[in-house]
């Protein structure tokens with residue numbers, strides 16, 4: 001595979017992770033910088049990816065530390081690893097916040113299942129039935145936010161016995177591939 005083909009394949013796999021809960025890239029580490037300048041990492045679900053724009057969508061509670069940290073410093077790294085392929089994708093970029101009331105958050109909320117909505121509402125009140133009527137509670141919408149990550153660089157690493165490979169890709173502001181080079185892993 002040529003370097004542009006490797007890049008394209010990586011983004012196709014990220015796009016598939018948005019629809020396949022069993023994909024190795026379904027859970028990614030979202031790494032931010034906290035107010036003390038300390039690195040922070042946590043797993044999040046990759047909700048969707050767009051290989052043309054080089055974007056990845058993540059959902060979260062706007063009361064979370066990650067939301068505040070991105071507000072103060074939008075520089076983030078996303079780290080994905082698929083054990084089946086032995087492939088690591090380290091994506092460097094920036095994150096935009098789309099909070100409650102924004103068109104992006106409203107659209108994403110409309111597409112959530114009642115169960116997922118209930119996780120933002122903190123679930124039904126203690127002692128009440130967790131049936132569909134309760135789980136569909138819209139109150140979680142007021143704390144529901146969408147993080148849109150935009151990649152500027154991909155550090156691609158393929159673990160392969162005796163033949164590890166590593167390549168660096170950089171992207172322009174419209175997502176176009178600007179540079180690709182293989183480096184010593």
Ligand SMILES: Cc1cc2nc3c(=O)[nH]c(=O)nc-3n(C[C@H](O)[C@H](O)[C@H](O)COP(=O)(O)O)c2cc1C
Nearest residue numbers: 027040042043044045046059060061064065066067
């Ligand atoms: C497999 C897995 C998936 C998770 N997915 C999300 C997610 O999509 N969004 C989210 O906000 N937190 C998710 N979490 C919880 C976060 O890892 C984290 O513990 C929580 O959001 C608090 O992070 P913060 O205090 O750094 O903001 C997930 C945790 C695990 C273990």
